Amino acid sequence: MDMSAARDDGGAGGARERLVVIGGDAAGMSAASQARRMRGPDEWEIVAFERGHFTSYSACGIPYWVGGDVADRDELIARTPEEHRARGIDLRMRTEITEIDTARQRVRARDADTGAESWTAYDGLVVATGARPVRPDMPGADATGVHGVQTLDDGQALLDTLARTRGRRAVVVGAGYIGVEMAEAMINRGYEVTVVNRGSEPMSTLDPDMGRLVHRAMEGLGITMVDDAEVTKILTGDDGRVRAVATQDAEFPADVVILGIGVRPETTLAAAAGLPLGAHGGILTDLAMRVRGHENIWAGGDCVEVLDLVSGQERYIPLGTHANKHGQVIGTNAGGGYATFPGVVGTAVSKVCDLEIARTGLREKDARRAGLAFESVTVESTSRAGYYPGANPMTVKMLAERRTGRLLGVQIVGREGAAKRVDIAAVALTAGMTVDRMTALDLGYAPPFSPVWDPVLVAARKAARAVERHR
Amino acid sequence: MDMSAARDDGGAGGARERLVVIGGDAAGMSAASQARRMRGPDEWEIVAFERGHFTSYSACGIPYWVGGDVADRDELIARTPEEHRARGIDLRMRTEITEIDTARQRVRARDADTGAESWTAYDGLVVATGARPVRPDMPGADATGVHGVQTLDDGQALLDTLARTRGRRAVVVGAGYIGVEMAEAMINRGYEVTVVNRGSEPMSTLDPDMGRLVHRAMEGLGITMVDDAEVTKILTGDDGRVRAVATQDAEFPADVVILGIGVRPETTLAAAAGLPLGAHGGILTDLAMRVRGHENIWAGGDCVEVLDLVSGQERYIPLGTHANKHGQVIGTNAGGGYATFPGVVGTAVSKVCDLEIARTGLREKDARRAGLAFESVTVESTSRAGYYPGANPMTVKMLAERRTGRLLGVQIVGREGAAKRVDIAAVALTAGMTVDRMTALDLGYAPPFSPVWDPVLVAARKAARAVERHR
Missing domain, CATH: 3.50.50.60 (FAD/NAD(P)-binding domain)
Structure with a gap:
């Protein structure tokens, strides 16, 4: 400088x-x-x-x-x-x-x-x-037992509350990264967990069809998923402690409330x-x-x-x-040197117990907003060769620009071995690669690590065909 | 056509x-x-x-x-x-x-x-x-109990031999992919395994310094590693069955011999x-x-x-x-359509029990042979955030072209979560990316999946500094 x-x-x-x-x-x-x-x-x-x-x-x-x-x-x-x-x-x-x-x-x-x-x-x-953190402007948002989780101090306060609380019902408000990760945390602590979410599906950073898979998997983990729900009020007892979360049309009993509605x-x-x-x-x-x-x-x-x-x-x-x-x-x-941060492609990974969630690039609505016409495909594949122990199913969604075939985005929902595959797409996005070129990517293959066509390549093949058909 | x-x-x-x-x-x-x-x-x-x-x-x-x-x-x-x-x-x-x-x-x-x-x-x-398969031209190579593993028939013949064999000593000849994978297979079957290898280290598709890590890890799994050893003869008993593998200066008792010396x-x-x-x-x-x-x-x-x-x-x-x-x-x-196979970058992944091995691009000697001057760096990192359970150490070696900083190759040796990270480098190689550009790659980050700097990025940072220093 x-x-x-x-x-x-x-x-x-x-x-x-x-x-x-x-x-x-x-x-x-x-x-x-x-x-x-x-x-x-x-x-x-x-x-x-x-x-x-x-x-x-x-x-x-x-x-x-x-x-x-x-x-x-x-x-x-x-x-x-x-x-x-x-x-x-x-x-x-x-x-x-x-x-x-x-x-x-x-x-x-x-x-x-x-x-x-x-x-x-x-x-x-x-x-x-x-x-x-976004703090909801609603009655009861500051009640005892209502916690954000942005800072170490927040985390400590929540842990102190949990240590003092006998009830085992947790309501998590918000179903983005923080929301789903806190749902996992509370499941791991043995709580009954309800996730109250304003959107139609959890993980609005995914397209709704992929969010639906997360919804189902979270229900499969025993989490109560409440979508399309606006929290209107946090109800407290005579002791000033939280006792329930109210939405426009229901009440969810809560011994602790975790706010995960973003920053x-x-x-x-x-x-x-x-x-x-x-x-x-x-x-x-x-x-x-x-x-x-x-x-x-x-x-x-x-x-x-x-x-x-x-x-x-x-x-x-x-x-x-x-x-x-x-x-x-x-x-x-x-310090007088030279470096740049060229930008992002929007990669994010998360998990809820054994469910892995990943995304990079544009969702369908992002692509539309950016003025891009696109093809969208979804495939099912497995994390390892189908015959290898621990081959987990995963769903890969891929968006490619119409005509040019340029990769626009990838979303993955699966189990162990699913999320970090999004890095393949993150690098391809950075390089402006087409889905056709991606079909020939030389990715690591051995039965314990991948099917002979990596799931991302299976999606790329289908996307390339879709682009070709509508060229 | x-x-x-x-x-x-x-x-x-x-x-x-x-x-x-x-x-x-x-x-x-x-x-x-x-x-x-x-x-x-x-x-x-x-x-x-x-x-x-x-x-x-x-x-x-x-x-x-x-x-x-x-x-x-x-x-x-x-x-x-x-x-x-x-x-x-x-x-x-x-x-x-x-x-x-x-x-x-x-x-x-x-x-x-x-x-x-x-x-x-x-x-x-x-x-x-x-x-x-390369069949060694040596006495005893066709003895009962000596097996290749190229085809399903080979695999069945080996399993038949194992079912009939009472001894539990296996000698694997060759320490490339097939050799190390068969070493794992025989360990899993409860055999005492010796791997006899012509090279100075196992996995000659890695640089020797990375091969050394594989050597040590395989010894840690209880495998006897014999390097710099040329098999001169396979010795048989009176029954015509294999009884040992002889090298230029030693004999290794064997109840079964597996040839994994390439194709x-x-x-x-x-x-x-x-x-x-x-x-x-x-x-x-x-x-x-x-x-x-x-x-x-x-x-x-x-x-x-x-x-x-x-x-x-x-x-x-x-x-x-x-x-x-x-x-x-x-x-x-x-079929009258149009498609190409543009080429490879040389990606390969493998494992020996919980040891994961990956490589892509050029080794040091490949780069020299191709006429490329390069910088080479090696870093230690972990598969997940250091504080997250199951964060496994891994070693990442990266080669970058001198002056241009173009990525030339990556080798990874680690445990669970190591091998498939090589895909990041495989895509970057395909795109002709520089290590400096790689330092800003938007890779998936969350504590269960990666440290805040992915191990590949840690290597890219070090490589970028090395290129900068020698520009």
Whole structure:
């Protein structure tokens, strides 16, 4: 970055320049760590602010901690504040940034314990403020026993509630990734689980026909699935504790309620500072993760929008793996190197007990919205050679552009061995491959790993025929 | 195909044209089936000759049948002769083609039972004669108790021997795919297994440093690994049964010996007919799988050479998944459609008990031979998020071209979840992707499926840095 930019206070002082990072999780601390690798403490001061108690933790791991697969909270922490400090990062915990002053290149910080405020000047700034959970605006949403699962603190609060609760009925509101993963967690803890979902099927990131398969499989796991249901109220007992979740036409008894209705970009600071926001509310950056129009400000992680390489449009996809990549790119660029984050293809994988769910690229409605005409095919295949023990059935749906045959998207629902096959399609999407070319892909084959035609290739063959027929 | 080509006998007769297929396994019967889908019996007669007892079976599955994972031989048969006939293919079993007469467009067939010979005219011909095992030219190679495992008959003969044999010592000669898979099979049957290997490490399709990992892991499974050993003699007892395998400097007691020393293209017929053969002894075809210089002859499967898309050179890779694709392409083209087999990138996966082994692209020595300068990196990572149960360590080696950073090859050795990750690299190789671009691939991430940086991405990052350093 151009560290010679004029500053109107001497806060960064001395010969060293100062990189300030707002947010101590994946994007922010990856950026800080990578910048530190590129520039030693003699050259640069790196100051990071985190308003919470933890740094660099896996929010994606919270459902598995709650469910008991991960025994201890600390296992989810990739790097503690002390470890970051040992690497030469001046990390200020429990300190919230309350204002970004781009004109004077400084941020105002408030100590959460003392309430004391102070300004810190920056030469370069990284905005990694993450996401905030959508909290439903309904009566009872703040009742005892109602929990989000965004942060480690949330996870701990939920576990504390579970330890105190004798009833075994859990209602999960929302049936996206967090919802289905929390359904698994509560099943694993021996709860009776009801999932209340606004959509027609769970996993609205899939097409409804594939979501239907998830619905059935979750019912098969003993989960009560309630679709097309708007939660209108959370009912409490005399003790102020949750006792039921009410929808427009029913009530579901609940000893604990888990809110898994998604997140929004946390851009309060950015908006106040006049940083550009997109249609989904996230900060807009260029490919080097520099905030558009701001030479020495970068942004990454759950607070930014990303370019969808398939549709050519901006999307909001809060996901740890992107945040880490953003941080890496930001740290490299802020450190005077060169790196880009070219965009995403929308890959996501999840599981509910032994059910595996994966998607990449466009759903049918995404393709339509992007102005693309397409063919859509669905095939059934198996994870291994049919005769090999543990060959699990899976369903693969594939979309290909009409006429050109370009791959547009893949969705997979199956059991062990299903989800990570989506990576084949993710790379093919990135490369702009046609489904016809995909039919000849040289994928790993041996009976314990795949049928002689990998399920993704079976889908590609059918998609190629569909494209050919309608050419 | 051009069915109007002049023929000098009337054998194909009548209004229908005749496609003749030599070889009733994957390539041949896929070609026949696909041609049949494209052309009905009124238009075309399709005659297929198979010298053995079986059609369309999975030779790759034989180790798992011998090892007991697959209970019954018939499970390995994808389609029986009767099933092929019911689909309108005139299949002649136990009938060997002894000559291809390209001038008169006919083949000579011999009935294995009666010895009777006859000519059959063709308008189009598919050569799918497969491979023949390398049989070592040494004393005792034909002794009772010495078995190859190329065909179902071989597998049955081995199982018959095992049923009759009381001793529990097995020596496997060769440590390639067949060798290591048969080592697993014999371990699973409770044998003491010794693998005798000519190379310095098992799995010469990997670089030696990765082969070393396989060596150690196989020893960890209780397998005795003997490297740098040339088998000089197979010793027999007074009863004519095998009793030991002798190398240049040792003897290994054996109650059964399994030969897994690879195969060569079976091109006796093709060579006699003047079809063009390549440096590896396989038939040379164009991208439509048409034999070079022969308008109405196609060839595919284990008897042909294939184009390696990474090195730009021909290779010999006998593998069922290629054979099936060849057959599909041949049947489409022979049926008047259009399809190509663009080539391979050299992907292969295998396992020995819980050890998974995968490779794609070029090894170091392949890259050197192809005239490529490269960087080579190796990383350790895990199959799942480190904190998630069942996160298995894996080693990923990656080669990238110097200067351009183009991916050249990947090798993976690990446990459950390791092998099929090679598909990511296989698609990236096909697309000619650079390792730098790979670092931003949008691969499926969730703690049960991957660390936040997939192991392949960890390798790509390290490779990209190595390329950058030496640019």
